[in-house]
Amino acid sequence: MNNPDVIIIGSGIAALTAANQLSKEKNVIIITKSGVNHSNSFHAQGGVAAAIRSNDDWHSHYTDTIIAGCFHNDDSNTRTLVQKGSDYVKQLISDGMPFDQRKDGDLYFGMEGAHSKRRIVHAGGDATGKAIITFMFQQLNDNVSIIEYEMVIDLIVHDHRCIGVITKNANDKLITYYAPSTIIATGGCGHVYATTSNDATVTGDGIAIAYRAGAKLADLEFIQFHPTLLYKDNKVLGLVSEAVRGEGAYLIDRHGNRVMQGVHELEDLAPRDVVARTIFHKQNKGEQVFLNIANVKSFASRFPTIHHLCNEHGIDVNKSILPVTPGAHFMMGGIEANYHGQTSMEGLYALGEAACTGVHGANRLASNSLLEGIVFGHLASNDILNNSIKDRLVPSGDLEKACKQGEGKLINHTVLPQKKELKDKMMKYVGVIRNAKNLQKMKAWLEKYDFFNQTLYELSKNEVEIVNMLTTAWLITTSALERPESRGGHHRSDYPVQVEQWCKQRITRHIDEHNFKSKGAL
Structure with a gap:
C-alpha cells in the first residue's frame, strides 16, 4: 500500500489513536523505525490524568496544568486538553480499556506531582502505557498496515505541501510513499542526552525531518x-x-x-x-x-x-x-501545531510529544502526556476525515528522482561524531542548568559538523539518526540561547530570575479572573 490515504510516522499512543479513528474510512500506513512497541508510550509507567471523579472538574485540572507550565501554556488548547480529555478517557473506558480498580469496583485514582487532586488512572499498576498500547493495537482494523524497522528519513514536499515520505527499509533500500495527509508522531528527543528515561529509539527524528522540510518549530528550549x-x-x-x-x-x-x-x-x-x-x-x-x-x-x-x-x-x-x-524525559516544544494537529505545512500534521500545541507550557504536568496523545489524536483524525484533500499529488519522474538521489554534497561519513560524545556534551552544557557560556560552547561544537542542508540518501540509518540528533541538539541549544530567563524546564543560571515567585503572584489573580470553582488547586 505505497499510496495510502494517510501516512503515520510512529507507533505510540497519538499514532494509534489517530489510526483507529482514521481507519474507519481511510487506508492508513503506520511506519516505525523499530518494533511497534519501541515507544515512550509503551513504556509509560504513569497513568492518564483526567477530571472524571465526582469531586473533580476541568477547571481544577486546567489550573494545575498552567501552574506547572509556568503560565507559558496556550490557553485555548490547554482548555481543550482537559475538557475533551475527560470525554475521551470515559469513552476509552466504555470501549473496554481495563484501568485499575479498587476492591469495591470503582476506579483507582492516583496522585502525582503538582496535581491538586487524585485524578490519575493507571493500568497494571505501573504499566499503563503497555496496557493502553496493547489495547489500541487490538482495536486496529484491516485498513491499517504496519511497517516495522523502516526509517522515514525525509518528507516529500511540493509547493510547500507535504505529499509523502522517503524511507530506508531494513536492507537500506530507499522507498517512497505518497499520501494526501502525513502525521508525524515520532515522540521527543530523550536520547540526545546521556541520561534519559526514553526508549532508545527516541532521537528527535520527527523534529529534524520537519525542520529540513521547512515546517515551523516552537519552544524547543523547554526540556x-x-x-x-x-x-x-x-x-x-x-x-x-x-x-x-x-x-x-x-x-x-x-x-x-x-x-x-x-x-x-x-x-x-x-x-x-x-x-x-x-x-x-x-x-x-x-x-x-x-x-x-x-x-x-x-x-x-x-x-x-x-x-x-x-x-x-x-x-x-x-x-x-x-x-x-x-x-x-519530555520535550514540551516541537513542531508547531494547532488545535487539529495541523502544522504550518499543508498536508502535514504533528501529534504527541513531537508536536508543540502549547498545552504543556514550560513544564509538563504529570500524566498529561498520554492524555495529549489521546485528545489530539482524535482531533487530528476528525480534521482529516472532515477536510480530506481529494487530489493525490504524485511527483513527476524528475522530481521523484531528485527525492531519491538528492542534490549537492553528501556528508562525509568520517566527520560525524559518536553518539556518546554528543549525548554527554548535551547533558553537560544544555542540561538541567544552563548558561550562555556553556550554550555557546555546545553550539560551536555542533557547528563543526556539516549537517545543514545535506542529502542523506547514501548514509546508513545509524548515520541518519546521528544527523537527526545533531540537528535536534542544535535546535535545542540555539533556542535556549535565545530565551534569557529561567522558566520551567529551561533554567539559566546567568539569568536567575525566579519566575516561580512571579507565577505564584499570578495564581490567585488568574483564578479570580476566570471565576474558577476549584480554589483548592492552590
Missing part, C-alpha cells in the same frame, strides 16, 4: 528532566514513576534528611522542574539522593515494573532506599 530515574554504578536503569511519590515516597540525602522540605510548599510533589533542579544542586555538591519508599503500601503489587527493575539490578527494595538521578 523536562524527570527527577527520579533509577541509577546505579553511573548507569540509568529505568524510570521510577512520580506515582511512587504520590503514594508516599520522599526524597532523602545519604544522611536521611528530607531533600524537598523547605524548597517548595508541595515538597516531594512539587513540579518536576523544581524537584529535578533541587536534586541536581545536591549532586553538584557531591551528595547522592535517594527515594525512600518505606511509606508506600504494597510496593511490589502497586509498582510491579519498578519492583522487578530493582530486583533485576540488585537493588534491595526491602531496604526501602532507591538511588535516583534526574534525566531527560
Whole structure:
C-alpha cells in the first residue's frame, strides 16, 4: 500500500489513536523505525490524568496544568486538553480499556506531582502505557498496515505541501510513499542526552525531518528532566514513576534528611522542574539522593515494573532506599501545531510529544502526556476525515528522482561524531542548568559538523539518526540561547530570575479572573 490515504510516522499512543479513528474510512500506513512497541508510550509507567471523579472538574485540572507550565501554556488548547480529555478517557473506558480498580469496583485514582487532586488512572499498576498500547493495537482494523524497522528519513514536499515520505527499509533500500495527509508522531528527543528515561529509539527524528522540510518549530528550549530515574554504578536503569511519590515516597540525602522540605510548599510533589533542579544542586555538591519508599503500601503489587527493575539490578527494595538521578524525559516544544494537529505545512500534521500545541507550557504536568496523545489524536483524525484533500499529488519522474538521489554534497561519513560524545556534551552544557557560556560552547561544537542542508540518501540509518540528533541538539541549544530567563524546564543560571515567585503572584489573580470553582488547586 505505497499510496495510502494517510501516512503515520510512529507507533505510540497519538499514532494509534489517530489510526483507529482514521481507519474507519481511510487506508492508513503506520511506519516505525523499530518494533511497534519501541515507544515512550509503551513504556509509560504513569497513568492518564483526567477530571472524571465526582469531586473533580476541568477547571481544577486546567489550573494545575498552567501552574506547572509556568503560565507559558496556550490557553485555548490547554482548555481543550482537559475538557475533551475527560470525554475521551470515559469513552476509552466504555470501549473496554481495563484501568485499575479498587476492591469495591470503582476506579483507582492516583496522585502525582503538582496535581491538586487524585485524578490519575493507571493500568497494571505501573504499566499503563503497555496496557493502553496493547489495547489500541487490538482495536486496529484491516485498513491499517504496519511497517516495522523502516526509517522515514525525509518528507516529500511540493509547493510547500507535504505529499509523502522517503524511507530506508531494513536492507537500506530507499522507498517512497505518497499520501494526501502525513502525521508525524515520532515522540521527543530523550536520547540526545546521556541520561534519559526514553526508549532508545527516541532521537528527535520527527523534529529534524520537519525542520529540513521547512515546517515551523516552537519552544524547543523547554526540556523536562524527570527527577527520579533509577541509577546505579553511573548507569540509568529505568524510570521510577512520580506515582511512587504520590503514594508516599520522599526524597532523602545519604544522611536521611528530607531533600524537598523547605524548597517548595508541595515538597516531594512539587513540579518536576523544581524537584529535578533541587536534586541536581545536591549532586553538584557531591551528595547522592535517594527515594525512600518505606511509606508506600504494597510496593511490589502497586509498582510491579519498578519492583522487578530493582530486583533485576540488585537493588534491595526491602531496604526501602532507591538511588535516583534526574534525566531527560519530555520535550514540551516541537513542531508547531494547532488545535487539529495541523502544522504550518499543508498536508502535514504533528501529534504527541513531537508536536508543540502549547498545552504543556514550560513544564509538563504529570500524566498529561498520554492524555495529549489521546485528545489530539482524535482531533487530528476528525480534521482529516472532515477536510480530506481529494487530489493525490504524485511527483513527476524528475522530481521523484531528485527525492531519491538528492542534490549537492553528501556528508562525509568520517566527520560525524559518536553518539556518546554528543549525548554527554548535551547533558553537560544544555542540561538541567544552563548558561550562555556553556550554550555557546555546545553550539560551536555542533557547528563543526556539516549537517545543514545535506542529502542523506547514501548514509546508513545509524548515520541518519546521528544527523537527526545533531540537528535536534542544535535546535535545542540555539533556542535556549535565545530565551534569557529561567522558566520551567529551561533554567539559566546567568539569568536567575525566579519566575516561580512571579507565577505564584499570578495564581490567585488568574483564578479570580476566570471565576474558577476549584480554589483548592492552590
